[in-house]
Amino acid sequence: MEEAAVLSRGSAGTDGEIDPPGLDPPAIDPPRTLLVPFSFWLARAAGASHQSDPPDPAALRDAIAAHLVGLGWPGAEPLRWAITAVDPLRGLQLEGVGVREDPAAQECR
Amino acid sequence: MSEAPPLPTLLVIPTGVGCAVGGYAGDGLPAARLLAAASGCLVTHPNVMNGAALYWSDRRIHYVEGWALDRFACGELALAPVAGRRVGLLLDAGIEPELRARQLQAAEACRATLGLSIGPVVTTEVPLGVGLSLGPSGSSWGTLERPDALLRAGEKLLAAGATAIAAVARFPEDPGSEALAAYRAGSGVDALAGAEAVISHLLVRHLGIPCAHAPALAPLSLDPDLDPRAAAEELGHTFLPCVLVGLSRAPDLMPLGPDDVTAGGWPGRPACVASASSGQESAEAGVVHGGAGDGPGRPGGGSRQAGGISGMEGAITSRSNESWGRADRWPAGRFGPGQGLMGARGLLEAASLGAVVAPGGALGGEAVLACAARGVPLIAVAGNPCLLQVNGEALGLEVISASSYAEAAGLVLALREGLEPAMLRRPLQRLE
Numbered sequence: 001m002e003e004a005a006v007l008s009r010g011s012a013g014t015d016g017e018i019d020p021p022g023l024d025p026p027a028i029d030p031p032r033t034l035l036v037p038f039s040f041w042l043a044r045a046a047g048a049s050h051q052s053d054p055p056d057p058a059a060l061r062d063a064i065a066a067h068l069v070g071l072g073w074p075g076a077e078p079l080r081w082a083i084t085a086v087d088p089l090r091g092l093q094l095e096g097v098g099v100r101e102d103p104a105a106q107e108c109r
Numbered sequence: 110m111s112e113a114p115p116l117p118t119l120l121v122i123p124t125g126v127g128c129a130v131g132g133y134a135g136d137g138l139p140a141a142r143l144l145a146a147a148s149g150c151l152v153t154h155p156n157v158m159n160g161a162a163l164y165w166s167d168r169r170i171h172y173v174e175g176w177a178l179d180r181f182a183c184g185e186l187a188l189a190p191v192a193g194r195r196v197g198l199l200l201d202a203g204i205e206p207e208l209r210a211r212q213l214q215a216a217e218a219c220r221a222t223l224g225l226s227i228g229p230v231v232t233t234e235v236p237l238g239v240g241l242s243l244g245p246s247g248s249s250w251g252t253l254e255r256p257d258a259l260l261r262a263g264e265k266l267l268a269a270g271a272t273a274i275a276a277v278a279r280f281p282e283d284p285g286s287e288a289l290a291a292y293r294a295g296s297g298v299d300a301l302a303g304a305e306a307v308i309s310h311l312l313v314r315h316l317g318i319p320c321a322h323a324p325a326l327a328p329l330s331l332d333p334d335l336d337p338r339a340a341a342e343e344l345g346h347t348f349l350p351c352v353l354v355g356l357s358r359a360p361d362l363m364p365l366g367p368d369d370v371t372a373g374g375w376p377g378r379p380a381c382v383a384s385a386s387s388g389q390e391s392a393e394a395g396v397v398h399g400g401a402g403d404g405p406g407r408p409g410g411g412s413r414q415a416g417g418i419s420g421m422e423g424a425i426t427s428r429s430n431e432s433w434g435r436a437d438r439w440p441a442g443r444f445g446p447g448q449g450l451m452g453a454r455g456l457l458e459a460a461s462l463g464a465v466v467a468p469g470g471a472l473g474g475e476a477v478l479a480c481a482a483r484g485v486p487l488i489a490v491a492g493n494p495c496l497l498q499v500n501g502e503a504l505g506l507e508v509i510s511a512s513s514y515a516e517a518a519g520l521v522l523a524l525r526e527g528l529e530p531a532m533l534r535r536p537l538q539r540l541e
Contacts, residue, residue, distance in 0.1 A: 018230040018232070032257055033256040033260060035252045035311075037244075037250060037252060039244055039245050054478065054481055054504055054505045054506045055473075055478060055504060056478075057475045057478040057479045060478070079310050079311065079314065080306055081475070082123065082471075082473050082475070082499075083473025083474075083499050083504070084126075084245070084246035084248055084473065084497055084499065085246055085498070085499065086473075086498075086499055086503035092473075093245065093246065095244040095246060095250065097250060097251075097252060097307050099256075099311065099314070
C-alpha cells in the first residue's frame with residue numbers, strides 16, 4: 001500500500017491525489033442500495049398488444065418493476081436487463097439485475 | 110460532389126452473451142471502426158471498444174456506457190461531445206497492494222504518454238465484494254455486496270472535480286475453471302462481463318457522468334493456444350488503459366424531458382452531496398463552479414460546463430420550472446462546433462439515429478427495442494452468433510439482415526447515401 005501511495009502522490013501533479021482529505025462522508029453501514037438479480041418468464045401479451053407485436057421496452061420495464069415488487073422489493077427498478085429467450089408458450093424470458101435504494105436514504109437526495 | 114452528411118448509427122454488441130464478434134477483449138473494435146467510417150458518427154459502448162491495453166480513439170465514435178446508452182436510445186438522454194474530460198480513478202479497497210500499484214502505474218502511463226487528465230484517486234471504504242453468476246440462459250451476470258461503497262466513492266470523485274470515473278474492482282478468479290479455459294480458447298462467455306456492467310450502470314445512474322469499469326485480476330499463466338480475440342487482455346497487468354482513453358472524450362449525458370427516468374435528478378449529484386461536509390463544499394467551489402467559466406474546446410472545460418454540477422443544477426431546477434425550456438438549459442453552440450450532425454442545441458439525440466446494428470440473435474436489449482419501436486432501421490448481423498436466439502422473427506421485429514459487419518457497414522453507407530437497402534438485393538419485388 002505504501003508503494004502505491006508513493007507512486008500516486010509523487011506524480012499525480014495537478015490532476016489529483018490519492019484519497020484526498022476532507023471529502024470523507026460518514027460511515028456507510030448498513031447498505032442502503034441493494035441489488036436484486038431476477039429471472040422470470042413474462043406472458044407475451046404483457047409486453048405487446050398482440051402476440052406478434054414487438055415488445056414495448058417501457059412496458060417491459062414496468063413488468064420487471066412489478067415482478068420485483070412481487071419478490072418483496074417495492075421501489076426497485078431494473079438496472080440492467082434483456083430478453084434472453086422467447087418461447088411461444090411461456091412468452092419472454094427476462095433476466096437482469098434490479099436496484100433498490102433505501103427510501104430513508106433518499107430523503108437526503 | 111459533396112459527401113453525404115453523417116448518419117448517426119448505434120452499434121450494440123451485448124456483453125456476457127458469448128458473441129463471436131465483440132464477446133472477448135475488444136474484438137468488436139474493427140467492426141466499430143468500419144461502421145464509424147461508413148456512418149460518419151457511431152454511438153457505441155465500452156464492451157465494443159475496450160481491449161484492455163489496446164484501444165482506438167476516433168472522434169466519430171461516441172463512447173457511451175450501457176445504462177446511458179439505453180436511456181439515450183429511449184430518448185431520455187442526449188449526448189454532448191466534449192473536447193476532453195478529467196477522469197477520476199475509483200479503486201476497490203479489495204485490491205491487493207501490488208495489483209493496486211499496477212493500476213496506478215497504468216493511469217500514470219496514460220497521463221505521461223497520452224496526455225490524459227486523470228485524477229484524483231479514491232479508494233472505496235470497504236471492499237466491494239464482486240460476485241459472479243450465470244443466468245438461466247447462460248448469460249453472465251453479477252452483483253456487489255457493497256454497492257453503497259462504490260457510489261460513495263463515486264460521489265467523492267465527483268465532488269473533487271472528476272467529470273468521468275474509471276472504476277477498478279477486484280474480481281474473483283479461478284485460474285483453473287472450465288469457463289475461463291473456454292473463454293481463452295474462444296468458445297465461452299466472458300464471465301466477468303455481467304458484473305462489470307452492473308458496476309458501471311450503478312455509477313452512471315447515480316452520478317450522471319460517463320463511467321466505465323476495468324477488472325483487477327492477477328496475471329494468468331501463459332497459454333500458447335490463446336484465442337486471438339482474447340489476447341488483448343493478456344498483454345499487460347491491467348485492463349485500465351482502454352477505459353481511460355474511452356472516457357477521456359466520452360460525451361456528456363444530458364437529461365431530456367420531464368418524464369424520463371432521471372426526473373428525480375441524478376441521485377448522487379444534488380446539493381445534499383455538496384453539503385455533506387465543509388471540505389466537500391470547498392472542493393466544489395474550487396473545482397466545479399470554477400470550471401463554469403471554461404470555454405468550449407478546453408480539455409475538461411467542455412465537460413465541466415456542460416455536465417458539471419453547475420449545469421446539472423440548472424437541469425434539475427428546470428424540471429420544477431416548466432417555463433424554463435431546454436434551449437435555455439443547453440444553448441446552441443455551447444459545446445463547440447460539433448460535427449455538423451447535432452441539433453440546434455448542439456446535442457446528439459436518439460431522434461437523429463439513422464440505423465442501429467446488433468447481433469442477429471441478441472435483439473432483446475432495451476436500446477435495440479427502443480430504436481425499433483421508433484422505426485430506426487435495424488440491421489441484424491447474422492454473422493455474429495451468440496448463445497441467445499432472440500432474433501427479429503421471435504420478437505416480431507422488422508430487420509435488415511446482414512451476414513457480417515462488412516455487409517452491415519455497406520448497408521449503413523447505403524442508408525447514409527439515401528439508397529433503399531432492398532434495391533441492392535435480388536430478386537426485386539414488383540410494386541403493387
